[in-house]
Amino acid sequence: MVVVKSVKIDGENIHLFKSVIYIFESSAGFTLQFDMIVSELIVKKYKEFENLIVEIELEDGRVLNSIMHLKIFQGKLPLINLFCELDDIHEYENIKVVHEDDSWFPNIEEGITIEDIRKVEMPIEEVRLKLKLPIDQVEWLKDQKPKDLNGIFKEMIYELWKSQDIKR
Structure with a gap:
């Protein structure tokens, strides 16, 4: 062939x-x-x-x-x-x-x-979240740059994901 x-x-x-x-x-x-x-x-x-x-x-x-x-x-x-x-x-x-x-x-x-x-080749998708948080956390989030927040959430989610894989 x-x-x-x-x-x-x-x-x-x-x-x-x-x-x-x-x-x-x-x-x-x-x-x-x-x-x-x-x-x-x-x-x-x-x-x-x-x-x-x-x-x-x-x-x-x-x-x-x-x-x-x-x-x-x-x-x-x-x-x-x-x-x-x-x-x-x-x-x-x-x-x-x-x-x-x-x-x-x-x-x-x-x-x-x-x-x-x-x-x-990993696709990157935009996600919008609607959260209810204490005002001090909302203020902190608003002060962060989007690029920094993307990195924080990406790292946090990967860590949670890894820990759930271990528990299974």
């Missing part, structure tokens, strides 16, 4: 955690399918797009350029499927052909966890 070396979407290099490229054969014809596990940040960045300009570099040196349609799969891991119609599959030698009736289907989620992905 052909191995993907690198991928660019709209000219930007994308970090691949795992991927598989194959040709899907159905009664409607052939489509080039490219499934890849990426970071949550990449999914968030491209989720509103329908079509993307994709450059896929294969380990054998070939480079595939195409405008591809985007599908995002909801699941445990951030998975993007890029696909395009093919007129002539002979240009894509050594790429596995999967028929719609085949029992084999690529599973790229095996052997990787969301924690592995977040070690490389």
Whole structure:
């Protein structure tokens, strides 16, 4: 099976955690399918797009350029499927052909966890809290810089999280 070396979407290099490229054969014809596990940040960045300009570099040196349609799969891991119609599959030698009736289907989620992905690229989300605190604590909080408060809460939550993991 052909191995993907690198991928660019709209000219930007994308970090691949795992991927598989194959040709899907159905009664409607052939489509080039490219499934890849990426970071949550990449999914968030491209989720509103329908079509993307994709450059896929294969380990054998070939480079595939195409405008591809985007599908995002909801699941445990951030998975993007890029696909395009093919007129002539002979240009894509050594790429596995999967028929719609085949029992084999690529599973790229095996052997990787969301924690592995977040070690490389951790999403940062904004959280707003509504608290009832004594006035002296409210005054102290108002005097702090947002950057300092982010660090304090991040450290405090990680410490609480670690202590709860130990108790389990």
